[in-house]
Amino acid sequence: MAETPSPPAVRFLTQTGKTLFSLALTFLGLLVVTFIIARVVPVDPVTAILGERATGAQIAEMRARLGLDDPLWQQFGIYLWDVVHGDLGTSIRTRDPVLAEVGRYFPATLELSTLATIIGVLIGVPAGVLAATRPGSIFDQVTRLFGLIGYSMPVFWLGLMGLLLFYGHLGWVGGPGRLDSAYDMMFDFKVPAVTHMILIDTALAGEWAMWRNAVSHIVLPAGILAWLSMAYISRMTRSFMMNEMGQEYITTARVKGMPERRVIWVHGLRNTMVPLITVIALSYAYLLEGAVLTETIFAWPGIGRYITDALLIGDMPAVLGGTIVVGCVYIGLNMVSDILYRLADPRAR
Amino acid sequence: MTFLPFARRAGVAALTGLLLTAAPTALLAETPADTLVVASAIDDIVSLDPAEAYEFSGLDYVNNAYDGLVEINPQTLQLEPGLAESWSVADDGLTYTFKMKKGLTFSSGNPVTADAAAWSLQRAVKLNKTPAFILNQFGWTAENVDKMIMAHGDDLMITVSKPFAPTFLYNCLTAGVASIVDAETVKTHDAGGDMGNEWLKSNSAGTGAYTLVSFKPNEGLVLQARPGYWRGDAKIKNVFIQHIPEAATERLQLEKGDIDVARSLTPTDVEGMAGNADVKIQSDVGGQVYYLAFNQKNENYKNAKFLDAMRWAVDYQGMADTIMKGAVIPHQSFLPQGYLGALDDLPYKLDIEKAKALLAESGIKNPEIKLSVRNSADRMDVAQSIQNTFGQVGIKVDLDVGEGADQLKAYRARTHDATLQTWGPDYPDPNTNSSTFAENPDNSDAAGNTGYLAWRNTYDPGELTAKSQAAVMERDPDKRKAMYEEIEKTHRETSPFILMFQQARQTGLRATVKDFYTGGAVDAAAYWLATK
Numbered sequence: 014m015a016e017t018p019s020p021p022a023v024r025f026l027t028q029t030g031k032t033l034f035s036l037a038l039t040f041l042g043l044l045v046v047t048f049i050i051a052r053v054v055p056v057d058p059v060t061a062i063l064g065e066r067a068t069g070a071q072i073a074e075m076r077a078r079l080g081l082d083d084p085l086w087q088q089f090g091i092y093l094w095d096v097v098h099g100d101l102g103t104s105i106r107t108r109d110p111v112l113a114e115v116g117r118y119f120p121a122t123l124e125l126s127t128l129a130t131i132i133g134v135l136i137g138v139p140a141g142v143l144a145a146t147r148p149g150s151i152f153d154q155v156t157r158l159f160g161l162i163g164y165s166m167p168v169f170w171l172g173l174m175g176l177l178l179f180y181g182h183l184g185w186v187g188g189p190g191r192l193d194s195a196y197d198m199m200f201d202f203k204v205p206a207v208t209h210m211i212l213i214d215t216a217l218a219g220e221w222a223m224w225r226n227a228v229s230h231i232v233l234p235a236g237i238l239a240w241l242s243m244a245y246i247s248r249m250t251r252s253f254m255m256n257e258m259g260q261e262y263i264t265t266a267r268v269k270g271m272p273e274r275r276v277i278w279v280h281g282l283r284n285t286m287v288p289l290i291t292v293i294a295l296s297y298a299y300l301l302e303g304a305v306l307t308e309t310i311f312a313w314p315g316i317g318r319y320i321t322d323a324l325l326i327g328d329m330p331a332v333l334g335g336t337i338v339v340g341c342v343y344i345g346l347n348m349v350s351d352i353l354y355r356l357a358d359p360r361a362r
Numbered sequence: 363m364t365f366l367p368f369a370r371r372a373g374v375a376a377l378t379g380l381l382l383t384a385a386p387t388a389l390l391a392e393t394p395a396d397t398l399v400v401a402s403a404i405d406d407i408v409s410l411d412p413a414e415a416y417e418f419s420g421l422d423y424v425n426n427a428y429d430g431l432v433e434i435n436p437q438t439l440q441l442e443p444g445l446a447e448s449w450s451v452a453d454d455g456l457t458y459t460f461k462m463k464k465g466l467t468f469s470s471g472n473p474v475t476a477d478a479a480a481w482s483l484q485r486a487v488k489l490n491k492t493p494a495f496i497l498n499q500f501g502w503t504a505e506n507v508d509k510m511i512m513a514h515g516d517d518l519m520i521t522v523s524k525p526f527a528p529t530f531l532y533n534c535l536t537a538g539v540a541s542i543v544d545a546e547t548v549k550t551h552d553a554g555g556d557m558g559n560e561w562l563k564s565n566s567a568g569t570g571a572y573t574l575v576s577f578k579p580n581e582g583l584v585l586q587a588r589p590g591y592w593r594g595d596a597k598i599k600n601v602f603i604q605h606i607p608e609a610a611t612e613r614l615q616l617e618k619g620d621i622d623v624a625r626s627l628t629p630t631d632v633e634g635m636a637g638n639a640d641v642k643i644q645s646d647v648g649g650q651v652y653y654l655a656f657n658q659k660n661e662n663y664k665n666a667k668f669l670d671a672m673r674w675a676v677d678y679q680g681m682a683d684t685i686m687k688g689a690v691i692p693h694q695s696f697l698p699q700g701y702l703g704a705l706d707d708l709p710y711k712l713d714i715e716k717a718k719a720l721l722a723e724s725g726i727k728n729p730e731i732k733l734s735v736r737n738s739a740d741r742m743d744v745a746q747s748i749q750n751t752f753g754q755v756g757i758k759v760d761l762d763v764g765e766g767a768d769q770l771k772a773y774r775a776r777t778h779d780a781t782l783q784t785w786g787p788d789y790p791d792p793n794t795n796s797s798t799f800a801e802n803p804d805n806s807d808a809a810g811n812t813g814y815l816a817w818r819n820t821y822d823p824g825e826l827t828a829k830s831q832a833a834v835m836e837r838d839p840d841k842r843k844a845m846y847e848e849i850e851k852t853h854r855e856t857s858p859f860i861l862m863f864q865q866a867r868q869t870g871l872r873a874t875v876k877d878f879y880t881g882g883a884v885d886a887a888a889y890w891l892a893t894k
Contacts, residue, residue, distance in 0.1 A: 194620060
């Protein structure tokens, strides 16, 4: 008997179920890996808490209290239980819940990376398309060189140079931090924390002078991260476009007498959108997790710096919590790009 | 290399293009005239409760928001009356009477009373957070402290368990943990019997020149001057301490005028700012000492001539000037400059010939040392200089480079051969370093006295243990001072420790900033005298 095609609703449910299962599996994998890393790194959480003066008895007591003497599988079980219940533990350093801290730091990174990705896409995609339609031209060469620099220069070097020039010499942009100190001091009193994203919160509060100041501070770090993502996006766009432009349907469109602009920007680009979505999502995820150096140089209170600071003093709950959140975002972005992929490509539905 | 300059130019041009299209008009503000903006790495803060704060940044805050019975004058670094106007000690040396100053108030307006003072000290002992050990030394425990510290009208009666040197108590009472808090206010914020510990993490309730307006971990804290401070109102109304861990960033902001004070500069940044008239550098000492220690499980390190040879084989001045570039000063005794009884003379200098002669006299042939060094750039540089000068003398040094935490573990287990370390005093009394460098009540492995540096190096200081224990009981301050001087002298001539440097702090200030005091080796920063 021939198999009858299942109705769309059933297909959708099976697909969603499969996706959710693979997500859960990935999440479990993430937890296992972070847990193992935390046990393998040569950072002793007990010394981190008690300091150098602790006596043997104090150390033993603290080990027992942290459950470090329990069998490893048992420790993992407790850890898993807590995480699933939304408890990422308590930071050793501040003794605040890690989840609350991450909730404060992550939006700063999200804001920076989102802005950077938007700039990167707005410039990178058209540049890639133009370069693909004029391969070997001056424009193509310049885009390639520009991309190469953005991709291969260490971001801390770009950051410092950018600060030196645009902040130090020219005074066009604000310095490190999210605001000038004069505004930064008043921030908590004038701006209620709604999203923890400074541009949105200041706008919601109607503090426009502060908003403009925040823009002047975010533009340089976002610009530098945008450069990084633009380099990648423009190169990938170029190669996808080159591929599409050689396809038969493009020739057909041209033969039909369709204007070249429409051929490129509608027919060609539309079809590169499918792989491009994955590229953009990956580059966005990369910025979300990889902005550590930028955050350090620009004194940006983001998740990357939070994790690094925590790691340096052996605050493992904070490191693990931060890593899990970043990991979840990564998984989430992959899922979103999957969905978008299906929307953009009817064959994938 | 032509690529880099080209890349820089291309990069700059590209960024310019990007910013021209994207940048709005930047609003650049100088620091406000009524605000002192201090950039510092404040990620060490654990708590702002004075009974719990025990990190540099936390103690800086406590010093400006709270006062103790006894205080340290930020300018002279000498003891002076704080919230107590006078004090006396009974003949038995066990009972002290502190007479409280009249008419002082907390920032809430509540009067400062002997009751509040007694409650504050009892609270610190009962909370038993990290710095509580400073107070526990006087025999106070959660059980007995209500009886040993009591208010009688305007007087505070303090009983100690042994007839200690009075200066020992006074010095310890200047520590942050002995700050007096507004008992009435703090009691109303008790949460589950925590005596306001949670509330004081983000609120202040003291007598200090400033009150806490806001605190965001890893971002910054805002302080506001309170009118009517008993030492005179703060000169600058607001202080904003901004978390800027990157030294190069701090330097840029200081030169730009976006901050007034930069506290985490590296020697390289300081060098780079030379000649900038808008900026000045203030140097003063910190409490940390740098030392070499040799584990006497290795018999070589019991040989007096060999130890002496090594003392003459260290390039103290050369390293301070070149490698450390002013981040340290040569210092050859275990008490840092500024402490009661600290020896500031420098009897040893690099003398290869003398060291060679001493090595020959020692009878040790072709000695080899395995020196543990943590893998940071400045430590490595110091270790390599030592390797070099020791090598010239004929002592072979192998560097064992590793993570600080790992090395500390080995050091505490006394499995190291030799190690390059630093030590920071725990409280502003000489006993803090004397007890750890010169006392070792039980040198056996089983004792596990890791708190004593002498024990960690299997060093039995002999009569020094008793002498140091006697010094902390000596009631005549001058005699006490002389005792520490003698202990330090014997220690540096006989122990397997080579004290080399004391930390020097280099603070970057805008040229207009005056009277910014960092507290030297014994105290924390004072903001209330600063002007700009």
